Amino acid sequence: MNKIRLMLMMSILFISVVMFGHTAHAETSQNIDVYEQLQLREDFGFPVDEKTVERMLSSNEFSQDEYGILLTKAEQIMMKEKFRMQNEVVPRLKELLQLNHIEPAGIIINQKENNIIVMVKELDKLQHIIDNEALFSVDHTIVKYINAQYSEKDLDEFSHAIWEAADHLLTEGIEIVSTSIELKDEKVHIGVYDKTNATEQKIIQYFSSFPVEVMEVEEPTDFASPYGGEKIVSERGAGCSVGYSAKSSSTYYLVTAGHCSLENGKFLSGEDWYYKSKSNSNYLGTAYDYQYRGAVDAMIIKVSSSKTNNKININGSSRTMTSSEGRNADNVGQIVCRVGFASGKAQCGELKSKNVSYRINGVQFNNLRGASVTSTNGDSGGTIYADYKYIGITKGRGGGYNTTYSQIGEINSSLGISTIIR
Structure with a gap:
């Protein structure tokens, strides 16, 4: 949102809050929460006009549902269509581009307009190929081609x-x-x-x-904190969130953020981890291996096969995951969602950048993903997903983003593991 629009929205929020009789303390909280919702709605192309804001504040028409965004029932159906576009239409488009010998400089999913943007170098030289009607509309989804200077x-x-x-x-x-x-x-x-x-x-x-x-930008941080609801806890009391289950040959693991078992820059191999609280009945396993540099902040906790599954907790209900994103198979603009014990509620946003880089205490990270969702201390290692597909795990704030994450294909490659999809 530009500054003028921001001022307009804040004015609308102030008027609306006063109209519905909130106290001064509630007004501040409401301004922050609703403004975040407006940003998320605008990212996905949903209305953010004054009447919509008033309805959001005064009626039960809107609910956050599984996406962490205030949406009507009709808009929730539209969100499912957006997932279909990125899960089915984009792969089909890539196949068509390859068949026509077109190497895209980049592909962007345009959530606001529900179309796909293909960036092509020297577009004029390929225009005769792109003029093929099949490349302008894939499964009723409009494809726009723009000239690119850089790939x-x-x-x-x-x-x-x-x-x-x-x-x-x-x-x-x-x-x-x-x-x-x-x-x-x-x-x-x-x-x-x-x-x-x-x-x-x-x-x-x-x-x-x-x-x-x-x-x-603000100083980058790693999210690691023992606060909140459902979580995993180390023997030191450090709390993080589970990302996903994985295996290598006949050995099974839980994956979370690598910094969760770091102390003074050293990985605490063999450290015990527990589910929710430190007790014998909640014992999970021990920290086994990690990667804390480059594109990956992840570690694996060695557990028995009975401690693994392919489910995630979305606002108190379980979802069975059916796939795992391949390495570098993501696209800017695609929907990504986050769950973590500290934030509690799931939230969906957009993948804004596939290469966010920064240093923490001398350790260089690069090719982290930057997303428009928000996270907090304790969400470290929590699942990043899209619909029924694993996408990655939460790292922390950095590079101007409230949430950066390690992409799951990069994690699996670096640690020699594969996602468990039963």
Whole structure:
């Protein structure tokens, strides 16, 4: 939302809250909650006009249901159609592009307009192929083609080069906190703690051959806390959330965030983990292996097969998961949802970036995913999913995003495991 729209929405919220007689304390809480809902609704192309806001506040027409977004029953049906687009239409489109020898620079799911954007380098040279009607509409979904100067791979390489130069810039007093690939804008966002004109100009000049934009970001964090409802707890009392079950040959594991079993930078191999609370009856298993760098913040807890399943807890009810996303099989703009014990309720948003990079205590992360959902302490390791598909596990805040996560294909590859889908 731009500043004018933000001011308008906050005015609407103030008027609406006063109309319905909230106290000053409730007003503040209501403003924060409803504004978040408005942002999520706008991301998915649902109305955010004044009448909609008033109805959201005054009637029972809207409910959060399984998506963590205030939606009407009709809008919930539309959400299911959005999942069908990313689960069925996008793979079919990729097959058609390959058959026609078109290498996309990037593919973006446009939730607001319910279409798919295909970025193509030198579009004019391929226009005679793309003019094929079959490539403009796939299963009644409109496909739009736009010319691209850079591919997703190009932007990834720019991001990598920026991090290679980060130490040199630090000697000049400029600390790069994060990078984030913004595919639709064809830019690399460079995050700094304190953005000044001088710092911004120096960074832009230094990377003059790269399409960069400087932004001010908060310090990245790892979510690890013993607060909340359903959780897993270490023998030290550290609380995190379960991501998914996995196996390697005949050995079974639970997957959560790697930093959950780190202490002073060291992995506590063999540390005992429990379900919900530390007691003999809730014993799960021991920390076995981990990855805490690059694209992955994950660890595996060795457990018996009876402690594994392919279910997730969505707002108190179970869902049986039927698939697991392949490595680099995700697309910017797709729907991603989050569950974690601290947040309690599930929430869905968009995948905004496939390459968010930053450092925590000297450890470099890259190719983390940045999403528009929110998370809090204790959600670490919690499931990132889309419909009935495992997508990844929550890491924490960084690179300008309230939630970054490790993609499940990257996790499985780095730890030599496979997702359990019974």
